[in-house]
Amino acid sequence: MIIIIKFLDLQSQYASIREEVDSAIQSVLVNASFIGGAELTAFETEFAAFQGAAHCVGVGNGTDALEIALEALDLPPGAEVIVPANSFIASSEAVTRSGLRVVFADVNPDTYLLDLGDVKRRLTPRTKALVVVHLYGNPCDMDAVLAFAKEHGLRVIEDAAQAHGAEWRQRRVGAIGDIGTFSFYPGKNLGAYGDGGAILTNDGTLAKKARMIANHGRVAKYDHEFEGRNSRLDGLQATILRVKLRHLDGWIGRRNAIARQYIEGLIGVGDLILPQLPQADSRHAFHLFVVRTASRRALAHHLEAAGIQTGRHYPVALPKLAAYRYLGEVDVTMFANQADQYLLSLPIGEHLADEDVHEVIRAISGFFARAEGLEATDDEAITR
Ligand SMILES: Cc1ncc(COP(=O)(O)O)c(C=O)c1O
Numbered sequence: 001m002i003i004i005i006k007f008l009d010l011q012s013q014y015a016s017i018r019e020e021v022d023s024a025i026q027s028v029l030v031n032a033s034f035i036g037g038a039e040l041t042a043f044e045t046e047f048a049a050f051q052g053a054a055h056c057v058g059v060g061n062g063t064d065a066l067e068i069a070l071e072a073l074d075l076p077p078g079a080e081v082i083v084p085a086n087s088f089i090a091s092s093e094a095v096t097r098s099g100l101r102v103v104f105a106d107v108n109p110d111t112y113l114l115d116l117g118d119v120k121r122r123l124t125p126r127t128k129a130l131v132v133v134h135l136y137g138n139p140c141d142m143d144a145v146l147a148f149a150k151e152h153g154l155r156v157i158e159d160a161a162q163a164h165g166a167e168w169r170q171r172r173v174g175a176i177g178d179i180g181t182f183s184f185y186p187g188k189n190l191g192a193y194g195d196g197g198a199i200l201t202n203d204g205t206l207a208k209k210a211r212m213i214a215n216h217g218r219v220a221k222y223d224h225e226f227e228g229r230n231s232r233l234d235g236l237q238a239t240i241l242r243v244k245l246r247h248l249d250g251w252i253g254r255r256n257a258i259a260r261q262y263i264e265g266l267i268g269v270g271d272l273i274l275p276q277l278p279q280a281d282s283r284h285a286f287h288l289f290v291v292r293t294a295s296r297r298a299l300a301h302h303l304e305a306a307g308i309q310t311g312r313h314y315p316v317a318l319p320k321l322a323a324y325r326y327l328g329e330v331d332v333t334m335f336a337n338q339a340d341q342y343l344l345s346l347p348i349g350e351h352l353a354d355e356d357v358h359e360v361i362r363a364i365s366g367f368f369a370r371a372e373g374l375e376a377t378d379d380e381a382i383t384r
Contacts, residue, residue: 002306002307003306003307003308003356003359004307004309005307005308005309005347005352005356005359005360006309006347006351007309007310007311007345007347008187008347008349008351009349009351010186010187010191012351013349013350013351016350017243017244017247020243020246021240021243024039024239024240024242024243025236025239025240027239028235028236028239033235034234034235034236035232035234035235036232036235037235039235039238039239039242040058040233040234040235040238042238042242043056043058043233043238043239043241043242043245044056044057044058044198044238046242046245047182047198047200047241047245048200050165050172050245050248051164051165051172051173051174051175051180051200052171052172052175053172053174053175053180053200053201053202054175054201054202054203054204054207055200055201055202055203055204055206055207056198056199056200057198057199057207057210057211057214058196058197058198058232058233058238059196059197059198059199059210059214059231059232059233060195060196060197060214060230060231060232060233061183061184061185061195061196061197061231062090062159062161062181062182062183062184062185062197063090063093063094063183063197064197064214064229064231065161065181065182065183065197065198065199066090066091066094066131066157066159066181067094067097067098068199068210068213068214068229068231069157069179069180069181069199069201069210070094070095070098070100070129070157071098071213072179072199072206072209072210072213073129073155073157073178073179073206074209075098075100075128075129075155076128077099077100078099078100078101078126079100079101079126079127079128079129080100080101080102080103080124080126080127080128081095081100081101081102081103081127081128081129081130081131081157082103082104082105082114082119082122082123082127082129082130082131083095083102083103083104083105083131083133083318084104084105084106084107084113084114084131084132084133084135084336085104085105085106085107085317085318085319085334085336085337086107086112086135086314086317086318086336086339086340087133087135087159087314087318088161088313088314089318089321089323090159090161090183091131091133091159091318092104092131092318092324093323094131095131100128100129101126102324102327103122103127104122104318104319104324104327104331104334104336105118105119105121105122106118106334106335106336107135107335107336107339108335109335109339110276111138111276112135112136112138112290112339113132113133113134113135113138113140113141114130114132114133114140114145115335116144116145116148118334119148120148123152127152127154128153128154128155129154129155129156129157130145130148130149130154130155130156130157131157131159132145132156132157132158132159132177133159133161133162134158134159134160134162134163134166134173134285135162136162136275136284136286136287136288136289136290136313137162137163137166137189137255137284137285137286137287137288138163138166138275138278138284138285139163139166139167139168139173139278139282139283139284140158140168140173141168142158142168142169142171142173142176142177143168143169145177146176146177149177155177155178155179156177156178156179157177157178157179157180157181158173158174158175158176158177158179158180158181159180159181160173160174160180160181160182160200161181161182161183161185161188161197162183162188162189162285162287162288163285163287164182164188164189164190164248164252164285165189165190165248165249165252165283165285166282166283166284166285167281167282167283168282169281169282170281170282174200175200175201175202178201178203178206179199179200179201179203179206179210180199180200180201181197181198181199181200182197182198182199182200183196183197184196184197184198184233184237184241188287189248189251189252189255189285189287190241190244190245190248191244192233192237192240192241193236193237193240194234194236194237195237196233196234196237196238196241197231197233198233212225212226212228213228213229214228214229214230214231214232215228215230215232216228216229216230250350251349251350252283252285252286254349254350255285255286255287255348255349255350256283256284256286258286258289258348258349258352258357259275259277259284259286259289259348260277261354261357261358261361262274262289262346262348262357262360262361263275263277265357265358265361265365266291266361266364266365269364269365269368270293270295270364270367270368270371270372271293271294271295271368272291272292272293272364272368273291273292273293274291275289275290275291286348288311288313288345288348289345289346289347289348290313290343290344290345290346291343291344291345291346292339292342292343292344293342293344294342295367295368295371296341296342296343296344298367298371299344299364299367300312300344302363302366302367303360303363303364303367306359306363308347308359308360308363309347310344310345310346310347311344311345312343312344312345313343313345314340314343315340316340317334317336317337317339317340318336319331319334319336319337320337320340346360346364347360
């Protein structure tokens with residue numbers, strides 16, 4: 001029998017909160033509060049409180065959130081913005097689309113997060129900001145980031161699309177730097193039932209600017225101070241997110257428990273390099289559990305045959321994408337430009353029972369035990 005262990009299971013999540021979600025949706029329909037309205041305001045207040053930020057602006061998606069945040073910072077046209085080479089394209093796309101120049105820097109091989117040592121080598125007098133991505137839900141060392149930014153006069157944008165609820169030294173990420181952005185894409189730890197995004201900041205002036213940019217440059221209905229755009233988190237998504245926000249801490253707790261099970265069960269297995277748990281006063285949100293192995297492709301096939309779904313984040317490092325050919329030759333010495341071939345994301349989420357996690361561990365251990373057995377046989381054949 002083929003066991004199906006899903007990478008993501010939004011249907012089972014919905015089943016677990018169905019009554020709450022259905023009644024919340026019903027009330028938005030009855031009140032016809034589709035754009036703006038009480039649900040949006042309540043979600044913005046609750047999400048800001050949850051993340052420990054002074055201001056939250058709901059927007060259309062995480063990519064818009066990044067573009068609007070960059071625009072609100074008002075960097076000089078053509079300024080260079082450093083972006084980690086391992087992320088989703090939105091992290092860099094938003095820079096270019098805001099009239100700024102992307103400069104990729106490497107990520108740390110232990111954390112996959114922006115490597116400040118490499119950033120330092122890529123600074124020029126035109127560098128004005130850093131996009132730090134709390135990739136996979138792993139919080140960046142924000143003390144180091146802020147000290148570095150201060151030393152070099154840089155603004156800090158936190159791309160927290162994958163890191164709702166993640167904490168650096170007991171502070172939730174997103175408003176530790178100048179401005180932070182979130183995605184509520186359905187598969188995220190806090191996901192809407194469509195697109196959604198948010199911007200967080202503790203700076204009231206930046207928050208006001210971001211809100212105006214997202215709303216045609218206006219505060220009052222036809223009072224447009226400048227040309228902005230239309231990027232909205234709608235009432236239905238806001239009400240769904242309010243329901244899910246009440247469960248988020250529990251879901252992240254479950255993700256952490258699964259991560260610990262994986263780490264205990266897989267330590268020393270084959271050539272696997274496992275994610276590290278953050279220090280005790282920080283919290284990984286484990287949006288993704290990414291391992292590294294030279295046998296990535298064979299392991300993924302083995303797991304697929306065993307009914308276990310996996311993912312790749314990301315199969316091609318950003319500087320190697322056709323979209324960035326214009327930047328010139330790819331720096332093949334970068335860890336990120338090599339590691340993309342070895343990364344494999346295992347299933348993680350509150351949809352998994354302990355037995356599922358044990359099954360994944362058994363299947364991976366079996367794969368490497370067989371591989372080692374085959375190698376031993378080959379060696380014997382050679383020596384005989
Ligand atoms: C790191 C990162 N940044 C930005 C985004 C963009 O978010 P959205 O898909 O909501 O536009 C994503 C979404 O996948 C992401 O993973």
